[in-house]
Amino acid sequence: MKGLLNTILLLMRLALAALFLFAAWQKLKPGTDLVVDSGPQKFAQAIQGFRILPEHLVYLATGVIPWLEVLCALLLIVGVWTRAAAWLLALLLAGFTAAVVSVLLRGMSLTCGCFGDLTLLCPKGTMGWCKVAENLLILAPALLIARFGGGWLDWDRPARPFALRPPG
């Protein structure tokens, strides 16, 4: 049973890492010969479209969020600081979800641009409550890893899976 759970945690960890590496690449990729068409430019405009952050924080978020995603994904892959990385991803996802809910409650019509051309659950186009459900679905494994660790090949100490209580 414990082996199965560790296997599931490992698979969730790798899937989450792959997803966030892809998302980060969409936000970091260089533009074509149109310099302004770069990932950061599109991501900055997407954040600005949410009308939540003032402009100087839009610049900050544009620079920092993709690299946090990269760092967390790499930590999840190598199995070091997995719980911390998972907590951070969960916090990011909670923030994204709150932003989407805020947009929907304000009746704004926006496209997300979260994963580039990749569609997970929701169809391309304007954001809806489906995007909230999608984010919560990704949040669940992040919280599980944050709580129980990364399963097999997780070198995180002292937060090993199911080792929260001292033996005996």
Added chain:
Amino acid sequence: MTLTIIQRVLAIVGLGVCIGAADSWLRPVRLTLAPTVASPAAATRADASTPASSPRGSTPAASTPAASMPAASRTPTPSDATGASPSPPSEAALGLMIDSRAAKGLLDQGVIFLDARLRNEFDEKRIEGAYHLTTSTISGPEGRKVLDTLSREDPVVIYCGGGDCDASKNLAVMLQGIGFTRLHIIENGFPEWVALGYPVESGAGGTP
């Protein structure tokens, strides 16, 4: 030394901020629009056709900051749709943000219109003769086709859905980044155009 989870999270955030700051410094992004710049030839034509006492004729639009620039002219009324306006403003005299009445004048002068809304909205109904170009399609084959037909010196009108819609401004930032200077955005977007009864069309299309 064993770090707690919170310390580890803070360490990751700190490293992310450092790398992100360096990346932003190396690859800065643009969020603000530059003012529209009238071409010298067009400005000359505008000066010739506009009385010298006219504030718009004597003060180039380029000298006004984009953020504080008002729509080009008065708020349009449904009667504008009848074409009662005797002389539409010259393109060179218009600022970055324009209203639908000024845009109609530009359409009549043969200025190219770009629709920055989603493809399905564009196919459903659009300004007559508009091309489809968005921040997503600008580097794809469809976007290339549209850009290939435009000269960087051409005046271009961009519109989206009005209201909260940022698509036209985002597209304008990208177009300014590749050298377009004579851009105009319909401030209240497509809904105002439709409300005024100006010409629209529907169906697939959108590329030259």
